[in-house]
Amino acid sequence: MEEASGPAAPAVPEPIRFSPKKDGLPKTFTYTLEKRVSGIVVDGRDEAAMPSPRCGSMPPLVDPEDFGAPPGQLIPINRSTPPSPADVYRCAGCVKAECQGPTGCTDFQWRDQSGGYLREILTSRVYSVARETPLERAPGISDAIGCNLYLKREDMQPVHSFKIRGAFNRMARLTPEQLKRGVICSSAGNHAQGVAMSAAHLGCSAVICMPTNSPEIKYQAVERLGGTVELVGESFYETAAHAVARGIAEGRTFINAYDDPYCIAGQGTAGAEILRQGDIDKMDYIFVAVGGGGLIAGIAAVVKALKPSIKIIGVEPTGANSMTQSLVRGERVTLSKVDAFADGVAIKLVGAEAFRLCRELLDGMLLEVFNETRSILEPAGAVAVAGALAFASRYRLRGKTLVAVTSGANMNFDRLRIVSELANVGSAETMLATALPDEPGSLLRLMDILSGNSGPLNITEFKYRYNMHSDGLARMLFSVGEAPGSKESRALMARAQAAGIRVQDVSDVELAQTHLRHMIAGLGGNVTYPERVGMLRKLLTPLSPRWTISLVHFRKTGNRSSTLMLGVQLKPEEMAEFLEATESLSGEFVFEPLLGRAKQVFDLFLEK
Known part of the structure; x- marks a missing residue:
């Protein structure tokens, strides 16, 4: 495949997997087609060979x-x-x-x-x-x-969705007699609000059937727009069947969310x-x-x-x-x-x-x-x-x-x-795992080594837990905003290796993506901070190496501000000094210790 305005892509694409389990076909059936779309080719057999069991x-x-x-x-x-x-x-x-x-x-x-x-x-x-x-x-x-x-x-x-377009266009085509009898639909979300708003504008009544497990916030939004909500059915399809039947019984027009020409x-x-x-x-x-x-x-x-x-x-x-x-x-x-x-x-x-x-x-x-x-x-x-x-x-x-x-x-x-x-497009985040000597200042030293002379790292996730092993090493899982295998990520790992730190790229390990990221954490306080590149290092600088960092649990969210969990080993007599250190960050960071019920919940999982 090759895009005319870019470098050549691999000649043979990865196959599309088609593995029907219920059609009596082979367990694995590789389905690829000969098709050209604007210079892009997907190689394989003719589409006429595609089975279509009835x-x-x-x-x-x-x-x-x-x-x-x-x-x-x-x-x-x-x-x-x-x-x-x-x-x-x-x-x-x-x-x-x-x-x-x-x-x-x-x-x-x-x-x-x-x-x-x-x-x-x-x-x-x-x-x-x-x-x-x-x-x-x-x-x-x-x-x-x-x-x-x-x-x-x-x-x-x-209504914060395109659904209002189709709902209103369909309802605007109703006759005065149909509007007088009202409309009905089945929806658990955006279509429901579109129908309710359209009905209010057209002066007709609207019954909105929603599954019984619909969140209160959703059906309240419909009611605020003037719709009459009926909670019925445990699944969307039970709800839809009821709405169609009620519409026929009451002479209401059923407004389909997507399968209607006017919609x-x-x-x-x-x-x-x-x-x-x-x-x-x-x-x-x-x-x-x-x-x-x-x-x-x-x-x-x-x-x-x-x-x-x-x-x-x-x-x-x-x-x-x-x-x-x-x-x-x-x-x-x-x-x-x-x-x-x-x-x-x-x-x-x-x-x-x-x-x-x-x-x-x-x-x-x-x-x-x-x-x-x-x-x-x-x-x-x-x-x-x-x-x-x-x-x-x-x-x-x-x-x-x-x-x-x-x-x-x-x-x-x-x-x-x-x-x-x-989004799992394999193009913008590399997940890395390493182990560091469990000593004050090791985290900042690692950041300096990895960033080199290229400026602050774009860290999208950072999970560190104080040593619970006998080897004197603390385990760390973190992600950076570079594509796996890219020139930038390879250079980052080379800098770590040159400094004697073994860093593994685990971006392709699905279990790490799904489960390991949740296993490296513990108890700490909550810190609110503005999401900008370099903020994690700025937070740790006045605290490390003065104190031992026992926990960092951070995940980039894309909001203007976010929170992380931070654990610091303190003696009671050091609290005043710690508060003075955090005061220098008070313009951008808000520190909140775990208290009350939140602390009780985290204490259940804290190793004493």
């Missing part, structure tokens, strides 16, 4: 672990398998005889017409409640990856804004997180109609890869389970109409790995950003223009820098 008229049940691919690798789409009857779009709960045929719903004939979606998107009525969100360049990330990355800030919608058209207005706000002639890729598929289907519909050279790429978490598996097989599938870490895109079955459009219009899919140990406030909002970074890294893009739609609600965008570092 399970009657219902989407087959699959495990998300049935399919995998390396982060950032483009997964082509199977367009050769004939459409399945289970993938024909019909309105939820529709019983019209004319809609039960092979062409599906007859109420939306425009969706199959040339320019149908383009017309509906450009004439959408979303701006009665939605706003045109900005397209912002992310300068730090852009400089780091050598491309121009722009963020479509859908977090800035009134898709409403979401597509985000794509129209991207083309209008950016330089359409220099735009190369648009990355969109995929849940049910409504957002990316709408964006693809307008972009491919107006500027087909722009590549539209969907991004899903590996544990919620329903659209990816569906597009690979050529038919929709139902996941047997989903990883709810990125719950905004954790959907078991994608929409039929969304799938049809994605199969026709998308240029490929990516799978993104989010490690549950990472501190990201709203992973769903970061999926597209992480996918764009993984893709740019894997294919060594340079000078390209990328757009990522930040679709998730409540994403703290001060954390985007950390998304770029911590």
Whole structure:
């Protein structure tokens, strides 16, 4: 594979793994395709060879672990398998005889017409409640990856999500009689708020069915917008089935979150804004997180109609890869389970109409790995950003223009820098392990050695525990903001080796990533500090080597300020001197000893 504007990539890509467990196929089936997308080639067999077993008229049940691919690798789409009857779009709960045929719903004939979606998107009525969100360049990330990355800030919608676009456009098309009877939907999050706000604007009643385990903060937000919340069902699908049945019984219109042509058209207005706000002639890729598929289907519909050279790429978490598996097989599938870490895109079955459009219009899919140990406030909002970074890294893009739609609600965008570092794209964080002589000043000495003459280290994680062994060495686990195996990380390790310190790169050890980081800690006090490069060293300088540091437990979060746990060995008579030392840091650091119940909890795990 080779990107025209960058250095050559490896000639043979890592294979995409396809290991069906329920289809009677071989235990391991390697699936790769011959496909060229803007100079990028994925080698392998013809897509017609892709098996697509049928399970009657219902989407087959699959495990998300049935399919995998390396982060950032483009997964082509199977367009050769004939459409399945289970993938024909019909309105939820529709019983019209004319809609039960092979062409599906007859109420939306425009969706199959040339320019149908383009017309509906450009004439959408979303701006009665939605706003045109900005397209912002992310300068730090852009400089780091050598491309121009722009963020479509859908977090800035009134309900902090793109969902308001589709919900309102669908409801704005209802007749006065339908509005009088009211609407109903099933949702545990952003769609619920979009429907409630739209109903308030249109003057109709809205019943929002939510699972019984929905957090109080979510249904209270819906109630504040004027929606009537009904908690019903232990799972989303039980809730949805109840909502459809109640809607039929009461004559309410069911507002689908993603599988409705007018909803898709409403979401597509985000794509129209991207083309209008950016330089359409220099735009190369648009990355969109995929849940049910409504957002990316709408964006693809307008972009491919107006500027087909722009590549539209969907991004899903590996544990919620329903659209990816569906597009690979050529038919929709139902996941047997989903990883709810990125719950905004954790959907078991994608929409039929969304799938049809994605199969026709998308240029490929990516799978993104989010490690549950990472501190990201709203992973769903970061999926597209992480996918764009993984893709740019894997294919060594340079000078390209990328757009990522930040679709998730409540994403703290001060954390985007950390998304770029911590999303598992294999490009920005090296985890290292070492052991040091357990003596005062050893930590600062290590930092000086590792940084050399290059300035303060960009430490993203630091975990140190006072010696509990008989060898006189203290164990340490820490991460730096350099790519594993990069020139910078190799130079750092060489400096340590030259000083007689053995440092191991454990970035590729999954157990270390998942578990070891939680095993190096202990009791200490809480320190709040501003997150800037060099702050850890600044904190330790007045304390070490005067006192023995028994514990450091620190993880970069991407917030303006954060906290770390610090343990210092003090004699009672040294407390006044210690407080005087910390006074010099009081302008930037806040020290809070563990007291009360917090101390009692930590005492349970403290070795006396």
